[in-house]
Amino acid sequence: MRILPVRSLAIAVLLAASAAPAASAPAVPAHEQVRAQWRASDAVMLDRHGAPVQALRVDRQARRAPWVALADISPALPLAVLQAEDTRFMEHGGVDLRAMGQAAWDNLFRERPRGASTITMQLAGLLDPALKAGPGGRTLGQKWDQAVAARALDAAWSKAQILEAYLNLVAFRGELQGVGAAAQGLFGKAPSGLDVAESVILASLLRAPSASRAIVARRACALARDLKAATPCAAIDAVAQRAFSRQASMAPLPPAREAAAQLLKGAGENVRSTLDGTLQRHVQAVLRQQLMALRERHVADGAVLVLDNATGEILAWVGNAGGSEVDGVTAARQAGSTLKPFLYALALERRLLTAASPLDDTPLEVTTPSGLYAPQNYEHDFKGIVTARASLAGSLNVPAVRTLMLVGLERFAAQLRALGFSSLGEEADFYGPSLALGSADVTLLELTNAYRALANGGVAGGATLQARARPVARRRVVDAGAAFIVGDILADRAARAATFGLKNELAAPYWAAVKTGTSKDMRDNWCIGYTARHTVGVWVGNFDGSAMWDVSGVSGAAPVWRDVMDYLNRDLPGRAPQAPAGVVRRTVTWQPALEAARPEWFLKGTETSRVALLPAEQRLPEIVYPADGAILAVDPDIPAGRQRVFFLAHGPRDLRWRLDGTEAGSTGQQAGWAPAPGKHELVLLDGTGREVDRTTFTVRGAE
Structure with missing residues (x-):
């Protein structure tokens, strides 16, 4: 006969003593307090209507889902857990003396020891870090304190509260802590949807979270038999095999990870954004579809931003639909021709040009420190003498460089900085005359928000992703009349017909001002435009810097821009804005006839009815x-x-x-x-x- 070891005897006596009322019960946290202190490992970004649009992993120590109420857990799981861990849970007062006695006997006469911790005792250990077991298990003092704490918990909490807290706090496997993370991570479902096979597998993981699949399946099968469940062992084994081979992940949500990275900082927080979830999903789908269509032209990446003109709220932020980790909304890329509207607005504002002014589109060579700079048009031809309206609408390069020389490089750079292009360096001479053609690197966020300033009559203000954020200070950076005239040019399909034709993605059936741009060597492709209510910016290209193959603004970014704009204007089509004070309209004739006589907008004091070119x-x-x-x-x-x-x-x-x-x-x-x-x-x-x-x-x- 084996003699009872002193250590085992002492533990049995101590735990038996815990059945008596404690002289001074430890302070027990309230169930509501424990629930309130629970933090999911993910932070969740909500859209403007309160619907979740993106979860972002913040806490890397463990994977935790939001707290799950007992009523939202499938009844199969609590039954399986009680059968596996604590069959007399509903009967004892936190400490099961009968189980302790049986465990002491088994430890004496069986090779494999058996524990006697109740679910309430386990919960006490989860709530108090001082009761955490060390490498050699819990000490006698910890065992005593755990039993005393369990008695206090049982007296203060209901059985349902104890079971609910236990299922949320206990670790199931690896980094999966709590029933919410375990159900989603292993089975891809909410706890309410767990079936018998999944429940017995989770219950079998509690005693050995790192056990092999075969061991877990065997224990789960035995547990199902104890529960007299009809689920066969083969089905349980198949479920275990799928669960253990599945890459643990949380619930999929509409992709807005780049926007979420801007807002979500703390684990478990829910932050309301300005995004419109329905619009976000539509934009994501449209961009992905266009990238698939452009795949054979070596286009892999893209980004879209949608702004509310009145508030600056970001309604859609798709940083990338091509699979890269780069955020195309905040990445700096070469602007191409998208900076030209701001150049012409400055020339109009300073009364150096009118929209009817003739400009010279003939070969030009400008000497720079690095050599001669000879700008070329996109079609590698020259139009001769053209109006400023036709030059901007048709995105002609040589007239833009001549306009920059007229305005002044430093003055134009200062205007861009005032519009919010923080990525533009302080030394404009670094870019030289090519700044007129967009040689500077800008972000889609900067560029789209600058076009929003044109949409708002030249008044600029910051864009925001935070719902109910404090109003951003607004400032005038472009003359209202100049902004209006530039918008009218960008909406003039007849003026851009010489370059783009009359039928293209830019020719919307409602009023919309829009400009495309393509950077050097076709590395970046842009389409930015606005109506009275929204500004939409689109970029497509390759984040690795490689060139696209024969992709222009009209064929690359413009189809996405048009689709998004059509969606935004489906119920209330955009209308042309009213001319502000200080803008007048005159019918103009040219001699010789550069264009047919037509009405034109002028800043008051610059109007004319006849433009004659001297030999x-x-x-x-x-x-x-x-x-x-x-x-x-x-x-x-x-x-x-x-x-x-x-x-x-x-x-x-x-x-x-x-x-x-x-x-x-x-x-x-x-x-x-x-x-x-x-x-x-x-x-x-x-x-x-x-x-x-x-x-x-x-x-x-x-x-």
Whole structure:
């Protein structure tokens, strides 16, 4: 006969003593307090209507779902758990003396020891970190304290509360803690949908969460027999095999992970966003469909942003439908022609141009520190003399560069920064004349919100993803009249017909202002546009930087833009905005006839009814570059002796330059001037020495 070990005897005596009322019961947390302190490992982003749109894993220590009420758990699971862990749960007061005695006897006479912890005792251990077992198990003191705590829990809580808390706090397998995470992670369903096979498998995991599939299936089969369930062992084994081979994941939700990453920071929190879940799903599907259609043209990635013009609220944020981890809404990409509307708005605002002004679309070469810059149109042809309206609507490149030279590089860069392009560097000279054609890197968020400023009559304000956020300060950055005229040009399908034709994705059946853009080497493709209520921005391309194959703005991003806009305007089609104060309309004729006579919008004071072009020999000589008020900068990376500025002028070849009172050669000379820091005055003289034009400019740089 075996002698009872001293340790086993002491434990049995101690636990038996716990059946007596404790002299001083420990403080027991309220069930409501435990439930309130529970935090799911995921944070959930809600849409503007309160529906979940994305869950994001925040806590990496364990996988926990939201707390599940006992009424929302399939009855099969509590029955299986009680059968496996605590058959007299409804009878004892937290400590099962009969089970303790049986466990002590089994530990004496059986090779495999048996535990006697009730569900209430296990819950006490889960609630109190001091009762957590160490590598060698719980100490005698911990066992005593656990039994005392279980007695106190049973006295303070109902049996239903104890069972509910236990099922939510207990670990089932790996990082899956609680019934919500276990049901979803192993079986892909809510706890309310667990069947008998799944329930006995979960109950069998409680005693050995890391056991092999075969062992768990065998224990589950035995448990099903004890429950007199009709589920055969073969079915249980098949369910276990599927569950253990399944990659644990939480419930799938509409994809908005990039937006969620902007908002969700704390585990278990529910944050309401400005997103519209229905619109988000529609945009995601449209973008994914277009990327599939463009797959053979080497297009893998895309992003879409939808803004409410009045509030700046982000209604849809699809960072990428191509499978990459990059967020295309916040990634900086080359802007292409999408910056041209802001350039023309600045020229209109400063009254340097009108929409009826003729612009020169003929070959142009501009000297830069890196060599000659010769802009080309998308179709590699030149239109000759065209109006500013046709130049912007048709996205002609050479007139845009000439307009930049007229406006001034630094002034245009300052305007872009005022519009919110924080990704634009402080030194505009880094981009040079190519800034007119969008050589700068911008984000889809910056670009779409800048177009929203045009939609709002030139008033800019930040975009927001946080519902009920404090109103963002608004500021005027573009003259209201200039913004209106630019919007009218971008909505003019006749004006862009020479480049895009009359029937294309840009020609919506409602009023919409829209601009496309394609970056150098076809690495980025944009379509940004707005109606009175919404602004939609679309980018497609490749995050790895590789070029697309023969994809333009009309064929790449525009179909997505049009589909989203059609959806937004399905009930209330967009209407043309009313002209603001200070804008007048006149019928204009051109001589020679660049266009047929038609009405045109003007800022008050710049209106005209006739635009006549003088023959080249009769045109007044003028300085083209540098423009009056221009700011140039010395490049510190280029040796001072090799830097040159080339002055440009219109007029006959016998014109001469005078710089700061000193003769500087004829306009036909190409030697260039070595820039010196400071303010300078440049005068253009005719063949008789008479002044015909004058400009002042500043050179920045170290002395």
